[in-house]
Amino acid sequence: MSGSLAASGLSVRYETPHGSVHALRHVDIEAHPGEVIGIVGESGCGKSTLVTALANLLPANARIDGAIRYNGVDLAKLDAHRQRLLRGDEIALVGQDPMTAFNPVLTIGDQLIDFQHHRKDFSRAQKRARIAAMLGRVGIADAERRMRSYPHELSGGMRQRVAIAAALLTDPGLLIADEPTTALDVTMEAQIIHLLRELRREYNGIIIVVSHHLGVIAELCDRVYVMYAGEVVEGGEVDAIFHDPRHPYTQALLACDPARFHDRLDRLPTIPGSLPSLTQPPPGCVYAQRCGRAFAPCKTIAPPLVKLTACHAARCHAVTP
Amino acid sequence: MSPLLAVEDLSVSFVRSSLLDRLINPFPLPGFNVIDGVTLSLMPAETLGLVGESGSGKTTLARTILGLVRAAAGRIVFEGREVATRSDFRAMRRRSAMMFQNPVASLSPRLRVGTLLTEPQVIQGLPMPDRRAAAKALLALVGLPASFVDRFPHELSGGQARRVGVARALAMKPHLLLADEPTAGLDVSVQGDVLNLIGELKRELGFATMIVTHNLAMIRHVSDRLAIMYLGRLVETGPTQEVFSAPLHPYTATLIRSEPIPDPRRRSHNLAITGEIPSVFRRPSGCEFHTRCPLVQSRCKTEAPVYRPMGADRLVRCHFPLQTGGQEREAVTRASANQRGN
Ligand SMILES: Nc1ncnc2c1ncn2[C@@H]1O[C@H](COP(=O)(O)OP(=O)(O)OP(=O)(O)O)[C@@H](O)[C@H]1O
Ligand SMILES: Nc1ncnc2c1ncn2[C@@H]1O[C@H](COP(=O)(O)OP(=O)(O)OP(=O)(O)O)[C@@H](O)[C@H]1O
Ligand code: SF4
Ligand code: SF4
Ligand SMILES: [Mg+2]
Ligand SMILES: [Mg+2]
Numbered sequence: 001m002s003g004s005l006a007a008s009g010l011s012v013r014y015e016t017p018h019g020s021v022h023a024l025r026h027v028d029i030e031a032h033p034g035e036v037i038g039i040v041g042e043s044g045c046g047k048s049t050l051v052t053a054l055a056n057l058l059p060a061n062a063r064i065d066g067a068i069r070y071n072g073v074d075l076a077k078l079d080a081h082r083q084r085l086l087r088g089d090e091i092a093l094v095g096q097d098p099m100t101a102f103n104p105v106l107t108i109g110d111q112l113i114d115f116q117h118h119r120k121d122f123s124r125a126q127k128r129a130r131i132a133a134m135l136g137r138v139g140i141a142d143a144e145r146r147m148r149s150y151p152h153e154l155s156g157g158m159r160q161r162v163a164i165a166a167a168l169l170t171d172p173g174l175l176i177a178d179e180p181t182t183a184l185d186v187t188m189e190a191q192i193i194h195l196l197r198e199l200r201r202e203y204n205g206i207i208i209v210v211s212h213h214l215g216v217i218a219e220l221c222d223r224v225y226v227m228y229a230g231e232v233v234e235g236g237e238v239d240a241i242f243h244d245p246r247h248p249y250t251q252a253l254l255a256c257d258p259a260r261f262h263d264r265l266d267r268l269p270t271i272p273g274s275l276p277s278l279t280q281p282p283p284g285c286v287y288a289q290r291c292g293r294a295f296a297p298c299k300t301i302a303p304p305l306v307k308l309t310a311c312h313a314a315r316c317h318a319v320t321p
Numbered sequence: 322m323s324p325l326l327a328v329e330d331l332s333v334s335f336v337r338s339s340l341l342d343r344l345i346n347p348f349p350l351p352g353f354n355v356i357d358g359v360t361l362s363l364m365p366a367e368t369l370g371l372v373g374e375s376g377s378g379k380t381t382l383a384r385t386i387l388g389l390v391r392a393a394a395g396r397i398v399f400e401g402r403e404v405a406t407r408s409d410f411r412a413m414r415r416r417s418a419m420m421f422q423n424p425v426a427s428l429s430p431r432l433r434v435g436t437l438l439t440e441p442q443v444i445q446g447l448p449m450p451d452r453r454a455a456a457k458a459l460l461a462l463v464g465l466p467a468s469f470v471d472r473f474p475h476e477l478s479g480g481q482a483r484r485v486g487v488a489r490a491l492a493m494k495p496h497l498l499l500a501d502e503p504t505a506g507l508d509v510s511v512q513g514d515v516l517n518l519i520g521e522l523k524r525e526l527g528f529a530t531m532i533v534t535h536n537l538a539m540i541r542h543v544s545d546r547l548a549i550m551y552l553g554r555l556v557e558t559g560p561t562q563e564v565f566s567a568p569l570h571p572y573t574a575t576l577i578r579s580e581p582i583p584d585p586r587r588r589s590h591n592l593a594i595t596g597e598i599p600s601v602f603r604r605p606s607g608c609e610f611h612t613r614c615p616l617v618q619s620r621c622k623t624e625a626p627v628y629r630p631m632g633a634d635r636l637v638r639c640h641f642p643l644q645t646g647g648q649e650r651e652a653v654t655r656a657s658a659n660q661r662g663n
Contacts, residue, residue, distance in 0.1 A: 016476065023611055043480020043511045057477070077370060096479050096506060141600035153335070156422045156502070157375025157535075179479070182505035183422070185374050185535045186579040190589070193581070212508045215538075215581030219588055238585040256509040259538035259583050264562060267520070268513030268542060 002016065003071030005054070005174060005206055005307030006030040010048050010066035012058065013061055019279045023049040025230045028286070031223075033173075036200055036207045038217040040253065042228030044275055047210045050227070051176045054208070055093035056083055070174065089118055092172035094163050096179045096210075101163050108162055109147030110154040115166045134165040138193050156183040164192065173205045181216055189213075193220050214257050218242055223311065226250045229275050230288040247314040248291045285317065285320065293318050323401060324362040325529045326386070326497060331359045331395030333378070333385050353601050354393070355381050356555045363497070366523065367602045368530045370540040370561060372576070373550030376601075380422055382550075383499045386531075387414055400496070415445060417497035418485075418490035422505070422533075428474040429620050430480065434460070435470030438489055445493070459488040464514060479506035487515055488613075490524055498523075498530045504539055512536075516543050537580050541565050541604065552599060552609045555628065559635035569631055569642040571614045616641060 023046045031037045037193075051173035052058050054068060054149050056075060064087040068075045070091070075083065095101050102111055112131045116122065122130070128147070135143035138161040151159060160183045167175060177196070181189040193216060196207055211217055217224060217238070224241040226234040226249065234247040245251045249271075254260075256269045276282050288298040295317070303317045306320070333356040356378045363369050371379050384390045386397060388410025397404045399413045423429035428437055435456035442449055448457050457467040463484040474482060483506060490498060498519070504512040515644050516539065523530060534540050540547065540561070547564045549557040549572065558568040568574040581589070605612050608621040620640055628638040 014476070016472075018471060039510070042508050043483075044478035145600075145602055155376040161375075179506055183375065183502065183535070185372070186537060186576055186581075188375050189535070190579045190581070207452050212506065212512070213581070214509065214583040218583045218585040219581040221585075242583065242585050253508065253510065254428060254583070256513055257538070257583050258509065258513070258542055259580070261542070265542045267517050268539070269510075270513040270517065271510040271556070277466070279468075319510065 003173065004030065004032045005068070005070050006067045007050075007054065008066060010050070010053060010064070010068065012046070012053050012062055012064050014059075017061060020063075022279045022281050023230055023278055024053065025281065027227075027232050029225055029232060029235070031174075031206045031208060033206060034200060034204045035223065036196070036209065036221045038212065038221035038224040039208065039210045039227060039297050040212065040217055040224060042229070042249075042253075042271075042275060043212075044278075045227045046230045047227055048178055049230075051093060051178055051208060051210055054174075055176055056087055057093060085118075090172055091169065091174045092167035092170050092176065094167045094175075094177040094180055101166070102159070104151055105146065106150075106151050107254075108151065108154070112147070112162070112166055112169060113146045115169050118170075123175060125252070130169060134161070134169055137168075137195055138162070138289075139163045140165070157185070157188060160184060161188070161192070164195075168199070171203070173203070174208070175199070176208045178210045179212070181211065181213060189216065196220060206315055214242075214254065215259060218271055226253070230278060230281065231315065233287065233316070234312075234314040236308070240309070240312045244312075246308060246312075246319045247287075247316050248293050248318070249287045250314075252290075285315075287316075324363060324398075325365045325367075325400060326363040327398040328359060328361045328382075328386060329396040329398070331361075331382070331385065331397065332357050332393045332508060333381055333390055339415055355553050355601055356385065356392075358552075359395070359553075359555055361548060361555065361558070363529045363531060365496075365529055366527050367546065368523070368532065368544045370544035370547045371531055371533045371550065372535065372540060372547060373551065374572075375535075377550040378553040379550055380501055383419065383501055383531065383533060386499065387417060388421055396627045415493070416495055417499065418493055418495040420486045420490045420498070420500040420503050422501040424642075428485065430474055432473075433470065434472050434474070434477070437474070437485065438470075441489065441493055460485075462491075463518060463599055480511050481567075483507055484511075484515065487518065491519075491526075494526055496528050496556065498528050499533075500530060501533045502535070503532060504534065504536050512539060519543075537577065549576070552604065553601060554577040554609070554638065555636070556610070556638045557636065563635065565578065567643070569635060569637040570610075570639050571616050571643065572610050574643060575613075575615070608638075610639075616643075 008028050010024060010027040014021040014023055041047055053064055070189050108215055113127050132143040140146050164180060181192055189287045200207055221238050224238050225232050228249045234250045245254055252271045258268055271290055276286055276289055284299045284301055285303050288294045298318050303315050305313050306319045307313045308321050326439045332354050334354050373379055381390055385392050404410055404413050433452055438456040439449060439452045440457045453470060456470045460467055460469055465484055503515060544561045547561045548555055551572050557573050568577055599612055608626050608652045611621040626638050626640045628636055631637050631642060
């Protein structure tokens with residue numbers, strides 16, 4: 001069972017003793033069965049906040065506004081019990097820091113059995129067999145023996161793969177992976193990409209991938225959302241984003257990828273300046289402080305979302321269809 | 322010039338530690354070498370990139386160098402003196418810094434950023450009249466707002482936690498910086514910032530750096546030399562540009578060719594890695610890469626290749642290293658061209 005996902009007007013703020021951090025502001029995104037969606041953007045722009053909100057796992061100091069509909073149902077309208085069920089059965093999040101996903105005093109095997117607690121139809125032995133098979137698919141050799149390991153006995157990349165395996169064991173309709181390949185060498189990364197592609201074919205579910213590795217996004221995704229300072233500033237098909245980026249931030253981001261430079265650089269390219277304060281977001285365009293093309297209205301008037309094609313849009317005063 | 326750090330024939334072995342495990346299994350499992358005979362040196366002010374398979378022992382190597390993990394065999398020489406006793410390691414740690422792989426998990430959750438940043442200096446007994454001001458200065462150094470002194474680690478994004486890690490590591494003005502995946506979780510622009518920052522501070526302070534990373538696109542720009550690790554052993558070392566333009570070991574070549582290209586029009590269509598991924602519990606016989614090597618020959622399965630010099634400053638562990646323009650090199654190119662659909 002899998003359905004479409006749509007977030008509309010989604011805002012999240014974190015309450016802190018020093019004021020509210022407006023980490024996400026009026027974000028609209030959608031995803032359909034069989035799609036792989038990529039999310040990219042500057043560190044701290046709210047990518048993890050967005051996917052944690054989608055998975056309904058925001059911390060206690062977060063306040064959420066707007067609607068998230070999955071399979072036609074408004075998630076906010078469900079009672080706590082139904083939300084928990086949905087989370088266990090349908091929506092799986094592989095978090096950014098895999099060490100924190102595991103209990104340090106239990107073996108990997110015991111925890112992976114727990115992850116399948118809602119599968120009453122499987123015996124313990126069947127669950128163990130599923131785990132061994134899944135660990136093999138994510139490239140963990142000697143699965144039986146690894147199941148007896150404790151989390152600290154695994155390398156960073158192994159923990160990341162075990163976290164992916166844990167998510168997949170729940171057969172989710174919506175799989176969200178926050179930086180799934182950062183701790184993996186490129187051959188292993190390629191294997192995980194291959195696995196995610198296969199899964200898309202098998203399950204016809206939705207996969208959302210957050211990554212800073214633009215190569216991974218290009219390799220894996222159908223559509224991409226580009227975020228900046230809590231907003232989605234551009235969205236479109238992967239080919240449009242990489243070959244016809246229209247928002248100045250997207251253009252700058254792609255231009256910074258060291259993979260584009262073959263000869264040794266003394267300094268890596270960067271975007272000068274830094275993210276605006278999320279405690280007091282600027283009234284105009286969020287990128288205005290750093291944008292080379294900023295002009296009069298940019299500092300004061302929030303730019304509209306300009307539709308470029310059926311599914312390509314950018315939020316910028318300087319963009320025309 | 323003598324090296325700042327020399328690691329000689331270092332091995333590390335983990336024995337299963339769980340009590341239950343020992344009860345179930347009355348015959349204790351032999352310790353398995355997670356690091357096996359690693360020899361490596363780092364010149365003052367040099368940047369070495371350490372790249373390799375996930376689980377090949379890179380983090381363990383870095384931790385062993387700093388005395389956080391005990392070596393089973395081998396020698397570590399730092400600034401001309403052997404580091405052997407606990408107090409040697411303590412003295413060495415005062416002059417070195419480590420950036421850990423898990424940025425959030427490595428910062429203690431109950432301390433605020435301001436305390437975390439100044440803690441190392443306070444522990445070392447360095448005078449610090451105004452901790453808050455010192456912390457703010459460090460935050461500015463890594464491009465974070467001063468207001469972050471009051472945040473807790475879980476209130477930071479992954480990238481912000483990484484910057485705090487840089488500030489914490491460099492606060493002590495180390496001679497040696499060991500950075501474990503310093504760019505994981507950073508967008509390309511911030512990643513550039515962090516590395517340019519390390520580079521600038523390095524020019525100013527003159528420390529040597531070992532960067533553990535999977536990020537090939539980045540390491541090719543920032544390292545002088547590269548060491549490639551597979552299953553606890555070094556399989557290749559050499560000047561970075563040479564290794565990239567003409568890898569000698571088939572694993573290195575596979576790594577370089579598997580890097581996804583940031584262009585959706587140049588996707589590779591068959592990414593499945595063929596061959597069995599080995600485990601340190603059961604090392605493959607002969608050459609350890611033979612289960613996955615595109616150039617494997619029968620000799621590779623029985624006879625372990627030795628780590629031997631090739632040319633002036635390169636080393637390789639392979640019976641049939643790839644030669645520039647050689648036949649084998651073309652074979653690897655062909656093998657991966659078949660994988661890459663268009
Ligand atoms: N629990 C929290 N309390 C207060 N602020 C928070 C909290 N969690 C995150 N933030 C802030 O919200 C903003 C968005 O954080 P988020 O983790 O979503 O960013 P991100 O895009 O995932 O970044 P990265 O790429 O570095 O992982 C950041 O400025 C961060 O400091
Ligand atoms: N405390 C420990 N007890 C037992 N085994 C361990 C321990 N720490 C690490 N290992 C094992 O040692 C090997 C090397 O781990 P290490 O973390 O050094 O790898 P790595 O090269 O840093 O990998 P990654 O790139 O995934 O971070 C792995 O097989 C791991 O399971
Ligand atoms: S709206 Fe103005 S400041 Fe913002 S991205 Fe467009 S041109 Fe730049
Ligand atoms: S020794 Fe043989 S199996 Fe090992 S890397 Fe060289 S060619 Fe491949
Ligand atoms: Mg994040
Ligand atoms: Mg590691």
